[in-house]
Amino acid sequence: xxxxxxNGEAPPVEQVAGNGLLHRRALLGxxxxxxxxxxxxxxxxxxxxxxxxxKEDPWSLTMGSISLxxxxxxxxxxxxxxxxxxxxxxxxxxxxxxxxHLLHGTITPAxxxxxxxxxxxxDIDPEKHRLVxxxxxxxxxIFSLEDLARYPMVTRPxxxxxxxxxxxxxxxxxxxxxxxxxxxxxxxxxxxxxxxSTLLEETGIDPKAxxxxxxxxxxxxxxxxxxxKKGLDDAMIALYQNGERIMPGNGYPMRLLLPGYxxxxxxxxxxxxxxxxxxxxxxxESKTYSQIIPGGKAWLFHFLQEVKSFITQPSxxxxxxxxxxxxxxxxxxxGTGRIARVMVSADGGKSWGQAALQGPVMPQAFTRFRMPWRxxxxxxxxxSRAWDEAGNVQPTxxxxxxVRGEASAxxxxxxxxxxxxxxxxxxxxxxxxxxxxxYA
Amino acid sequence: xxxxxxxxxxxxxxALGSTVLGSAALAQQxxxxxxxxxxxxxxAWNLDVLSDGTGLPAGSGTPAQGAxxxxxxxxxxxxxxxxxxxxxxxxxxxxxxxxxxxAPKTVxxxxxxxxxxxxxxxSMPFPTPKTLTNQEVYALTAYxxxxxxxxxxxxxxxxxxxxxxxxxxxxxxxxxxxxxI
Numbered sequence: 001x002x003x004x005x006x007n008g009e010a011p012p013v014e015q016v017a018g019n020g021l022l023h024r025r026a027l028l029g030x031x032x033x034x035x036x037x038x039x040x041x042x043x044x045x046x047x048x049x050x051x052x053x054x055k056e057d058p059w060s061l062t063m064g065s066i067s068l069x070x071x072x073x074x075x076x077x078x079x080x081x082x083x084x085x086x087x088x089x090x091x092x093x094x095x096x097x098x099x100x101h102l103l104h105g106t107i108t109p110a111x112x113x114x115x116x117x118x119x120x121x122x123d124i125d126p127e128k129h130r131l132v133x134x135x136x137x138x139x140x141x142i143f144s145l146e147d148l149a150r151y152p153m154v155t156r157p158x159x160x161x162x163x164x165x166x167x168x169x170x171x172x173x174x175x176x177x178x179x180x181x182x183x184x185x186x187x188x189x190x191x192x193x194x195x196x197s198t199l200l201e202e203t204g205i206d207p208k209a210x211x212x213x214x215x216x217x218x219x220x221x222x223x224x225x226x227x228x229k230k231g232l233d234d235a236m237i238a239l240y241q242n243g244e245r246i247m248p249g250n251g252y253p254m255r256l257l258l259p260g261y262x263x264x265x266x267x268x269x270x271x272x273x274x275x276x277x278x279x280x281x282x283x284x285e286s287k288t289y290s291q292i293i294p295g296g297k298a299w300l301f302h303f304l305q306e307v308k309s310f311i312t313q314p315s316x317x318x319x320x321x322x323x324x325x326x327x328x329x330x331x332x333x334x335g336t337g338r339i340a341r342v343m344v345s346a347d348g349g350k351s352w353g354q355a356a357l358q359g360p361v362m363p364q365a366f367t368r369f370r371m372p373w374r375x376x377x378x379x380x381x382x383x384s385r386a387w388d389e390a391g392n393v394q395p396t397x398x399x400x401x402x403v404r405g406e407a408s409a410x411x412x413x414x415x416x417x418x419x420x421x422x423x424x425x426x427x428x429x430x431x432x433x434x435x436x437x438x439y440a
Numbered sequence: 441x442x443x444x445x446x447x448x449x450x451x452x453x454x455a456l457g458s459t460v461l462g463s464a465a466l467a468q469q470x471x472x473x474x475x476x477x478x479x480x481x482x483x484a485w486n487l488d489v490l491s492d493g494t495g496l497p498a499g500s501g502t503p504a505q506g507a508x509x510x511x512x513x514x515x516x517x518x519x520x521x522x523x524x525x526x527x528x529x530x531x532x533x534x535x536x537x538x539x540x541x542x543a544p545k546t547v548x549x550x551x552x553x554x555x556x557x558x559x560x561x562x563s564m565p566f567p568t569p570k571t572l573t574n575q576e577v578y579a580l581t582a583y584x585x586x587x588x589x590x591x592x593x594x595x596x597x598x599x600x601x602x603x604x605x606x607x608x609x610x611x612x613x614x615x616x617x618x619x620x621i
Contacts, residue, residue: 141474283559417542
C-alpha cells in the first residue's frame, strides 16, 4: 500500500511494512512525511487545536542565572538519571543503569554511562597510580599516568556492555519494566588512550605468552584473562571518556578497553597486565560470567557481546499521543564489527521494513537507527532486528530460547538468571497508546 | 622507529585505508618511558594463582583449622557453616549439578579449586581484603571445600594437593569462542 499523491506537490511516501511502517526515505524531508500523513487524513489529530496567541515568558524578561565552571543539566531534566541497585552502599556490588528511554543520538553522557562497581569507587590518586606490564615479557616495565600521556593516542567510539545486560528477558513472562531496567547495562562513549600493543612493543613478548591477565586497583583486585591476540589487535589503555578523564565508576584514571568484549573484561582502574601461557581462571570468569546452558554444561570465555538492537523511542514508560506520524528509533551494536542493517516491524515480526542508519557507522559502537511510522491508533507490536557486517543476525526470542533456555524461577528486574541475552525486544502498544513489554 | 619514521607512517597508513581503529597499522612506537621493574618488586601485587598451582605459596591448612576463622571473618555475610547467608549474598554451599540455566552458582561451579584460594587471598574478607595470612587462606579454602563435600574432613590443602581437587563441573565447560584465543 502506498499513500496517494494529492496536490501534485509531495511525492508519495511508501508504506514498506504492515501496520504503518513508512519508507526510510521519508526521513529525508519532514515535508514529505507530513504531506504523506495528511494525505491519509491521519495527521496530528490529538494536537490539532488552534495555538494560543504568543506572550513573553518570565525567563525572557530577566537576566538568567550564573554560568557554572562545570555545567549541569536544566532542573527540568532532573528525572534523567541512572537507577541504582545498591543505593545504601551495602557491602556488595552496585549497578547504575543508563536511561536509554530518555536519551538520543549515540554517545552516552559520561555521567549516565552504566557502572557496575563490585566494591565501591576506589579513590585513586592519579599521580600515585601505576600500570605494570610483566610476566612472559622480555622486560617488565612500569608506567605512570604522566608517562602514558606522552604516548601516541587513538580515539574511537566504543560500546561497553555487561555480560548480564538484558538478563530480565530470561524471564518466562515479560517483566513490565522499561528499556533502562532491561538494557541499561550497555552504554557508548568515545574513548581515548594508548593502544596496549604500543606498550607490549616496548616490553617485548615471550612467544610462550597466549593470555594476559588484567587486574584493577580496586579492593577486590578484580582480574580477568584476555587472549594476547585481542591485546595486539585493538585493546586500549583508555585515559579519556568523551574527551575528559574517565569517570571513577568507569575506571579512573585508566581502564582496559577491549572493543566488543564482555564489559567485565574491560578492567577498570587497571594496574597490572601479566602475560601468561594459560588463562588465570579468575573468580569472575570461573563463576559469574561462565553461563549455564541447557543440559548441564556451561560456556566459558564468552568474550563477544553479540549483535543486538532495541527500540528506545517509543518504548515502555512512554505513551503515544494519538494516531499520527512518529519516528521509531533505537540503538544497534555488535561486538564483531559494524552494524550492516536494522529492520523494524510494527506487527510483531510479520512484516519488516529497513530502518535508516545514522552515519558514520563505526565498528563496536552504537549505531542509531530510525524508521518513520504512521500509527493508526490500533494495537501494534514494535520490534527491531540487527545484522552486523560479518553476517550475524540478532535472534528472535523464540530462536534464542530454543538454544539458551529460560529461567526456571521468577526473575527480579535486578537479577541475573543467566548471561549474554541478545534477542529481539518487543514493545506492545494498545489502542489507548499505552506501551507494554511483550514477547512476540 | 624514529619520530621521523613515525610521522611518515601516519600518512602511509591513511593512504592504505587504515582508520583510527585499525591503528595497529600505525605501529605506534612509544617514547620508551616505561621504567624497568623486577618480578620481585611486582611481588606485592603478584598474587594470582593459576589452575596448575603456579603462584600457590608455601603453607597449608585443614578444614578444622578453617572453621573458626570462617566463623569469625566470613559467616557475617556468607552464613554460619555456609548456610543462611545475609540478604543479598548467595549461599556458600552449592549444587554439584546445574540442571537449570538459572541454578545458583557458587564454589562448586568453579572449574578449578585454585580459584577459591585466589579469590579469598585477593578479595576477602570484603571489608578488609588482603589481611589474611597464607595459612589462613589455605585453612579457609580447605573448610569451604570440605563443607561442600569436595574434600574429606581431614584433608590438608597445600600447593601440591589443592590443584588436584576434582571439581564437579570440571569436565562440563565448553570454550565459547575458541577461534578468538
